[in-house]
């Protein structure tokens with residue numbers, strides 16, 4: 200027999216978007232149930248994003264989720280951009296904006312969110328199957344199966360935080376939404392290595408392809424290199440990977456690299472994808488469920504947090520102040536920020552990568568973009584603002 204539960208907001212997806220939303224709603228006295236398809240250990244084992252915008256850190260701090268971040272995170276006041284054979288552009292975020300980036304892994308953030316969820320005693324069903332949000336225009340309910348038991352959750356609202364293959368997004372009739380898609384003809388090999396990272400956050404464009412040197416903690420390095428989209432992780436031994444790093448990184452930075460065995464490798468495809476609107480009746484979408492950006496610029500996780508910030512504010516106004524205006528405007532509000540991030544990620548991806556088959560004119564124009572950045576402080580100021588993120 201189906202077991203019936205009731206809550207205010209059903210949250211589908213227990214990634215950073217879903218868990219942060221549940222946390223914020225809890226603080227506003229709004230009940231939620233999170234439904235996550237994978238096991239908790241699978242979710243906590245995923246290694247993904249790592250650079251937080253200043254506004255993201257503000258949201259986490261206001262939510263009381265910054266204790267670990269304050270202990271472990273590494274502040275990144277400058278970003279270095281290398282372009283084969285040219286002077287390196289050192290973009291001083293702090294000088295231009297008074298703000299900076301913070302290196303703090305998505306894995307650590309997700310652990311914090313699950314721990315606080317446990318402490319608050321909120322409900323979460325993980326390792327579930329056959330999740331179906333239904334009747335989203337009138338009286339929403341969501342059905343799913345866990346351990347052979349069928350459940351039904353009745354709620355006022357459903358929020359789809361279920362990532363790039365979102366079931367929630369696909370319940371919105373095709374004729375009511377619009378999609379924009381771009382698949383990039385390469386991927387990133389992502390490597391985590393248990394060695395001290397380069398002090399710099401370094402993006403490099405080399406004739407062979409892109410390179411990014413980042414970090415998780417003072418002892419944990421995160422690197423990314425552009426690879427053909429058909430490559431498999433098995434094609435990349437540690438030796439091949441480190442040799443690639445040294446070829447693509449300007450020689451003056453070589454002494455900053457500490458090599459060592461990798462502890463995780465994966466290949467990430469690059470894609471821009473946006474689905475509008477982010478609402479359908481009583482269903483709202485947040486995070487990767489509505490939009491994917493290529494990781495150049497580190498916007499994916501930050502957008503998930505800004506969506507949730509706006510959505511929480513809107514649900515709080517609707518529940519606690521009987522004012523539905525912000526909820527009605529949520530899609531529009533969130534999308535303004537989404538499109539800025541899509542734009543930045545796209546431009547940085549174009550400038551910093553090598554496109555198979557690109558014409559010499561295209562290559563020259565992209566190089567010219569980089570030269571203009573090097574020459575013009577006004578362009579640097581605008582880029583710095585976009586990198587640290589718009590104010591929420």
Ligand code: FAD
Nearest residue numbers: 212214215216236247248330361362486487497498499500
């Ligand atoms: P997710 O983290 O994808 O969470 C969605 C959750 O929903 C998952 O736990 C999933 O299991 C669950 N789910 C899915 N379907 C269902 C269902 N039907 N029912 C219930 N639950 C469901 N961004 C950056 O900024 N920098 C990076 O370096 C970077 N690297 C990345 C590497 C990889 C391999 C990937 C996939 C993404 C990367 N991103 C990066 C993007 C960033 O991690 C995402 O933007 C961020 O995870 C978005 O959070 P989310 O909660 O919206 O989605």
Ligand code: DHB
Nearest residue numbers: 248249250413494496497
């Ligand atoms: C990281 C990822 C990014 O996509 C990026 O642009 C900068 C840093 C990271 O994982 O550390």
